[in-house]
Amino acid sequence: MNTIDKRHARRNFERSAERYDSVAVLQREMADRLLARLDYVRLSPRRILDLGAGTGYAxxxxQQRYPKSNIIALDFAHAMLRQARRRGRWWRRPSCVCADAESLPLADGAVDLIVSNATLQWCNELDRTFSECLRVLRPGGLLMFTTFGPDTLKELRxxxxxxxxATHVLSFLDMHDIGDALVRARFADPVMDAEHLTLTYAGLRDLMGDLKVLGAANAAADRPRGLTGRARLAALSHAYERYRQEGRLPARYEILYGHAWAPEQKPALGGIAVPIASIQRRARADSHDTATRSN
Structure with missing residues (x-):
């Protein structure tokens, strides 16, 4: 997986915020399918974190599904949050927080549900991101997310x-690697599955234009700098033509779905979990021994 240049990625999303919804067909479909999975979950969250909220489509x-809940929209691009702030019912706007998913400015156990759509691929340290998600979830809370798998934009790559x-298209983690990261973070009962969705375009220019508006232009740290010359673009267009089917160019996406639960008793990170009751019992025993010796 590529290292993401976060400053460059953030700048891309800042620029694309106002036009993002006009081309985010796939992202909306992913969000709809992710939220539909909540039909099978018995949960009454008081506080929900929309992690990587973007323009706030979800x-x-x-709010309709959980009318009594408070929603926190978190994204690392201010311009995206300005769009998200307008979402929902006018008397109950979401709380907006500009921050990185790898370092959440929320208290331990602050939320009951984390929903994250098409965001994790922008995280350089997935283990750290999942550890942060576990930290801010209450015991018994739920993390649900989508991200992209390695077959995404395979034709373009x-x-x-x-x-x-050179690196022109980001590489993406396999769902088994993501599942392993959930286990390392000490989530309970992680589940991963995948499906493929395909968008089609009249030409390469249309695909590249959509990726730019989506803020998904190449943000790899080792990406080529400078403009792509006409000759190389022509060579790219020629190479892509071999995928044309029924007059259209396909762009295939591998969509990964995942969910996992915060355990009812969270283990101490980096150590052994010790129940508070046993510490109190030991403290009382030590106090008794000290009093006996002093007598």
Whole structure:
């Protein structure tokens, strides 16, 4: 998986915020499918964290599903949060927090449910991100998310590979690696599954334009700097043409779905969990021994 240049990624999303919803067809579909999975969960969350909220598409649906809950929209791009702030019922706007998913400015056990759509691929340290999610979830709380798998934009990646050896398309983690990260973070009962969705375009220019508006332009730390010349773009377009089917160019996405629970008794991170009651019993025993010796 590539290292993300967070400053560059944030700048991309700041620029694309106002037009993002006009092309975010796939992201909305992913959010709808993710939220539909809550139908099978018995949960009455008081506080929900929309992690990587973007323009806040999921907020209205979450408010409708959980009318008594308070929603926190968190994103690392201010411009995205300005769009999200307008979502939901006017008398109960979401609380907006500009922060990185890898370092959440929330108290331990602050939320009952974390919903995250198409965000984790922008995290460089997934273990740290999941540890932060576990920390801010109350015991028994739920994390539900989508992200992208390694087959995402496979055609574009392979077309670029025939042009040069530079990194032009991000690589993505396999769902088994993400599941392993959930286990390392000490989540309970992690579940992962995947499906493929395909968008089609009249030409390469349309695909590249959508990716730019989505803020999904290349943000890899080792990306090529500078503008792509006409000759290389022409070579890329020629290479992509071999995928054309029924007059359209496909862009395939591997969508990963995951959910996991915060255990009822959270283990101490980096150590052994010791019940408070046993510490109190030991403290009383030590006090008794000290009093006996002093006598």
């Amino acid at each position: 907020i209205a649906a979450l 392979q077309a670029w590979a025939s042009v040069d050896t």
